[in-house]
Amino acid sequence: MRDLSSDSRFLSVNTVTVREQGSLSVIIDAVAEAGIPGISPWRDQVQACGTAEAARRIRANGLVVTGYCRGGWFTGRGRDGFQAAVDDNLRAIDEAAALNAQCLVMVVGGLPEGSRDLHGARALARDGLATVLPHALACGVPLAIEPLHPMHCAERACVNTLAQANDLCDELGEGAGIALDVYHVWWDPDLESQIQRAGKTRLLAFHVCDWLIPTRDGLFDR
């Protein structure tokens, strides 16, 4: 077995993990200085820096943008807020394209405020992905659907298993893929078979993140 522990070719820093340590400019410099080839910036950090300026700095440092975090959130305001969510995703796709990101990570959203209609939320999530996919394809930005742990089903993402993400990819076709985070999927009895089903072309991002007992992920509460 190949020892990958000192092989940093596939490493990328998700900028949410160092949010408290400095601005995106500071993070970009630190990542490059550490010899890490990839970066996965978050939207609010990019917007604070300015998309063009962030793209320029990332390019100047020779970093690869392995993913842009995050699009999605199609469901929170129900059908009434659907168009606004779509419009915001179209902008996120444009930003991802400007950053030359390898994918846009999609956290689809949970139940609409006050709703318990999980089937409806899942349908809305699928409709959102299908609606923005043509623009993503035109911009050359694959959509990486990220299944989130079932504990986030109500408030963040109603796509909670790799099987669901694979089903969505089957339905959506070209331009749809998956972002797989160990933290969210480790418990899944079907994990191995669904990873095989996804295969190399569909797995657009692989996130590593510890599961602690009790778990805490306040970091991502935005």
Next chain:
Amino acid sequence: MRDLSSDSRFLSVNTVTVREQGSLSVIIDAVAEAGIPGISPWRDQVQACGTAEAARRIRANGLVVTGYCRGGWFTGRGRDGFQAAVDDNLRAIDEAAALNAQCLVMVVGGLPEGSRDLHGARALARDGLATVLPHALACGVPLAIEPLHPMHCAERACVNTLAQANDLCDELGEGAGIALDVYHVWWDPDLESQIQRAGKTRLLAFHVCDWLIPTRDGLFDR
């Protein structure tokens, strides 16, 4: 559609929910006085009261014991602690029989301390159930396997979906069934199909419990 909201025939109070309000004797009297026909007592409460005395009080009040909580916990100490876990489950089955319980609710246990071998833990859980099943059958106490929410996979139960519980029932055969708690399974994309697969005979208990955002279930931390 029949209005079940004022129909208490299927109601049963899980005694963990009123643990802070009084001893098992107090709870038994209060449940009977409220006209609720069922009770589902926890082991520590029964043991504090004495099993024979608890059985007598429950019988005297005309209550049905819809389930005894909880057996399982086969995995926490790995293979080394397996026999002790089995022995404890045999005692739990005896207590359930003394209480004339309709089932023994099984929370199978999570990962062994310090282990990340999820496949091993799941095999140990299956072995535990298979080992105690003959005694359960002999005592007339069905084992109700309870899938717990995936957020409890590491520390409480590595059976996390209704599909897993159904697979276990297929494997174990007579005497094995399922306790289904809305709190633990509501997010499952396969919920409806797996409920149909389980059917009436396999579903031994149905628990209702709110999912709050953020969720808190410190109540059950024992």
